[in-house]
Amino acid sequence: MAFTTIFSCNKSIESKVNDPIAEKEFHFNANNLSISYSGKVINDSLNFTISIKDISSNKSIEESFVAGTDRTTLGKSIADQITAKQAILKNKFDLAEIKKLVTTMDDMVNFVTRNMKIEELKSLSTQGLFMSNSLIKSVHRRIVSSAFSASTAGNPIVGTTAQSDSNNTATSNSVYEGFNRELSSYTLEEDLVVNVAYLKNYINSNTAYAQEKGFLFVRDILNTYSQTSVTVYKLEEDIINYTANNPNKFEGTVSSRGFAWPIGSSHGCCGNYSGPCMFWHPVCHLHDALCSNCSPRWFCLSGCIPD
Secondary structure (H helix, E strand, O other), X not given: OOOOOOOOOOOOOOOOOOOOOOEEEEEEEEOOEEEEEEEEEEOOEEEEEEEEEEOOOOEEEEEEEEEEOOHHHHHHHHHHHHHHHHHHHOOOOOHHHHHHHHHHHHHHHHHHHOOOOHHHHHOHHHHHHHHHXXXXXXXXXXXXXXXXXXXXXXXXXXXXXXXXXHHHHHHOOOEOHHHHOOOOOOOEHHHOEEEHHHHHHHHHHOHHHHOOHHHHHHHHHHOOOOOOEEEHHHHHHHHHHHHHHOHHHOOOOOOOOOEEEEEOOOOOEOOXXXXXXXXXXXXXXXXXXXXXXXXXXXXXXXXXXXX
């Protein structure tokens, strides 16, 4: 298995000319796949292209993205483009091919970012690689869902509820809130999968977490699941419904100054500071659990404080 990586610095005289991470280029070869990525930020616009060639089948794709760098719209703009491309690319690969591509893309991300400094990792020219990875994972979800549908067709018992959940997460692409808050690299909630038993045990065995009110109601929700794993997309949806239907679980009410609970240092608050929480989000509960050791660093990014 061979690995090659090329980093290129911006030599343009346009905006960001003094920024050595405004333009990135990565090349990776493994598993009979040749993958090339190039991304740059010019005039407040992120532009990146992912090119993939399967040497064994001679199949190839090249997809380009363009989006404004404004954080309030960037994540969703990319997600919308992923949705449009996902519908087309699902017919490009079979199940075995897309599984190999998912594995190889993950290997590429881990390889090219392993020695990056945090600011280089957080740069949008690098984040385009994570966005490209999300495209591939979204296509994988769509193909897996189609295969599952075919295997359960005509059976009125197998896969009714699971199939409904699978259809929802197969076609939707929701930006993980951690990216919007600059707490993590770009990823989609449908691609973050939670091990139900592990998370329940994690809450119950950690004294500090077991006393956190937020984690207590996360455990209440986990106890309603019969499946062994759920996506963050599904869990977030259930947490939002739970908080709406159980206002007594909170101390105080929602206001422009945030909740009386949680406070700024509580798990579930998107930040770490004194006083009331200014932005509470259910996904931040999961981020705090996932990043308890600030690992993996490409996901947790800077600002993470180990528990």
